[in-house]
Amino acid sequence: MRLLRVSATIVASLLLVISASAQNRKEQREERREQRALEVKGQVIRTSPNSIIVQTDDKKEIALQVNAQTKFMMNNKAIELSELKTGSNISVAYVLEGDRHIANTVTLVDARARADQATVIEGQVAKVVGKDQVIITTTEGKEVPIVVTPQTAIEFNAKPVQFTELRAGSPIAVYYDMRDRQYVATKIVGVTALEGKVVRVIGQDQVVLTTSDGKEVVVYISPETRYRLTETGGAFVDLRPGAMVNVYYDVRDRRNIARQIYRPLRRR
Structure with a gap:
């Protein structure tokens, strides 16, 4: 009988330890979720x-x-x-x-960076019209005519180029002024476009994407990065593993710095 009582006591103690351990793991999981950036x-x-x-x-x-x-x-x-x-x-x-x-x-x-954000539009060149207009397709699928003047600076790979070198399909960022309801370009910059699946996020300023050919690309986030991931725009925390995204980015100091991250348009 004494042996049975001792065994029962040991079993009860083990059950308490197991229960406490499970509760501790649950609390740790909840704490990790709560600590998510x-x-x-x-x-x-x-x-x-x-x-x-x-x-x-x-x-x-x-x-x-x-x-x-x-x-x-x-x-x-x-x-x-x-x-x-x-x-x-x-x-x-x-x-x-x-x-x-x-x-x-x-x-x-930086206030200057915010001013740039307010007057910049990214997209792909749809077509070039005459000698002073380029039509771009924006990330929202809209076609926007851009007026180019002799004062418009055009750069690709940090080098000045001529208006005649703009080609359909090229991803660009256009800095503009609104004049008489027209988008008048002050500067056009060639950028890099990327489509891929989110593999993981690193810290609070990096996201790793895998492209259709299986390459992994690290994209860095800056305070100026803009998002179109949700109905209200979105933020870094909306980048979820498995999600397909498009990115317009610049290369600075060998880093891919995101200008805009957005969900691909549904193909019809």
Whole structure:
């Protein structure tokens, strides 16, 4: 009888250990999910030594906690929290700890870069018309006529080229002004286009794609990268393994820097 009681005690103890271990693994999985990196973009409302209040484009206010590990960056260079001013445009990579938003990296977006974003359009050359117009097909499948003037700068591979060298199918970025309801190009830049499947994301600024011929390509994200992945635009966190995406990018210092990432249009 004593042996049976001892055995029962041992079994009960083992069950408790197994149950506790399973609960611990469950809590760890939940913690890892909670620690998944997120991103928010918006304008600074106010700051304090340990927090930043950000207003997003949809007018929501988010309080982000900063600590000694939080990095502050602008144009890939470290800056100080004190350089964030009311009205500054920032991009914040953060994690959730309970109901707190903990900032990992705060990137101050250069106002000049935002101005460029507002007046740039990417697409493929559909056709060249005469000596002063090019029609491009945008990432949304729309055809947009672009007026080219003698003052328009045209560059491919960081070298100036002539208007006559534009070819149908070439991916380009067009910086423009609106004049009399026309898109008037101030600068046209040749870019690289890529279509592939998301294999994985690395940290908070890289995504690895595999192309149709099986090659893996690493694309870097910058604060100026624009997204068209969801109905509201999307963000880095919307890049999911297995998703097909198109990317327009520049090559800088041997890195593929994404200009725009978007979902391919459905083929009819």
